[in-house]
Amino acid sequence: MSEGTMQLRAQRDQRDQREKRLTRVLVGAAAVPVMLVAAGCSSDSGSGDGKDKAAEESAAATSASPSPTVREAAFGKLPEPCAAVTKKTRDDLVPKAGSGKEGSSNDTAVRASCSWDSLDDNGVKGSQFRWLSVSMLRFESDVTRGEGDKLARDHYQKQLKDAQAAEGAKDLKTTPVSGTGDEASVVRYDLKKKEGTFKQQTVVARVENVVVTLDYNGAGLAGDKTPDADDLAKDAQKAAKEAVAAVRKANAPAQGGTSSGSPSAPTSPSDAASQSATAPPAKSG
Numbered sequence: 001m002s003e004g005t006m007q008l009r010a011q012r013d014q015r016d017q018r019e020k021r022l023t024r025v026l027v028g029a030a031a032v033p034v035m036l037v038a039a040g041c042s043s044d045s046g047s048g049d050g051k052d053k054a055a056e057e058s059a060a061a062t063s064a065s066p067s068p069t070v071r072e073a074a075f076g077k078l079p080e081p082c083a084a085v086t087k088k089t090r091d092d093l094v095p096k097a098g099s100g101k102e103g104s105s106n107d108t109a110v111r112a113s114c115s116w117d118s119l120d121d122n123g124v125k126g127s128q129f130r131w132l133s134v135s136m137l138r139f140e141s142d143v144t145r146g147e148g149d150k151l152a153r154d155h156y157q158k159q160l161k162d163a164q165a166a167e168g169a170k171d172l173k174t175t176p177v178s179g180t181g182d183e184a185s186v187v188r189y190d191l192k193k194k195e196g197t198f199k200q201q202t203v204v205a206r207v208e209n210v211v212v213t214l215d216y217n218g219a220g221l222a223g224d225k226t227p228d229a230d231d232l233a234k235d236a237q238k239a240a241k242e243a244v245a246a247v248r249k250a251n252a253p254a255q256g257g258t259s260s261g262s263p264s265a266p267t268s269p270s271d272a273a274s275q276s277a278t279a280p281p282a283k284s285g
Helices: 003-064 087-093 148-164 229-250 269-278
Strands: 111-121 127-138 170-176 183-193 196-207 210-221
Touching: 087 127, 087 229, 127 148, 127 229, 148 170, 148 183, 148 196, 148 210, 183 229, 196 229, 210 229
Parallel strands: none
Antiparallel strands: 111 127, 127 210, 170 183, 183 196, 196 210
């Protein structure tokens, strides 16, 4: 073989080796995008599955969470307001006042009131004036506002503050009252008017989810003597106790085990115990 031939062959071999190396590089380069695409697909799929799974778990947790609940109120109705105080007591506190004047209300199962007034005219010796009013407000349990008895406690405090803030009140006193509902107080003060000095007694009582506010005042007019405030306070507390008992009676289970109030809101055991211990039975007026 001549030297020229050997040189040509060597050059051809070198060219063949370069072409083989180039082919391997191109094949390897072409494989890289395929691997990246495959890896990308795998990554996207995993990310989507994770989001979907998280969303499903969140939805499942939401559906499994119980709806907000609140304990039902004990009392579902109010008594007839003009019969909340017994006839005997009415005759003592407001003589010859009659059956009373019932206040207007859109729903007497929630809000009810009645008032009486009397004037005992003694001619030239003057006259005695008496005024009695009883109002009742019942609170339902509500998921957003809270339990009925808590709402009633808040209103009880508000009624006390309103009574204590009476314009022109003199010699104001506030005293707790026992044996009347779950909590009760009497606010006493004098109110001087041109007709005479009025002795005001306001008893605010709460029994479960009902607030009872009883107002009683008296005055000696045209020169008659001013009534004794202590006597008026005792009478007001007696009437308030009867009104509280009337609320309990209106919601007590009737014969046969059915409730005269809301079927789903029976009197609680604690209320029943306090009723038997503190409250006298209500009489029909």
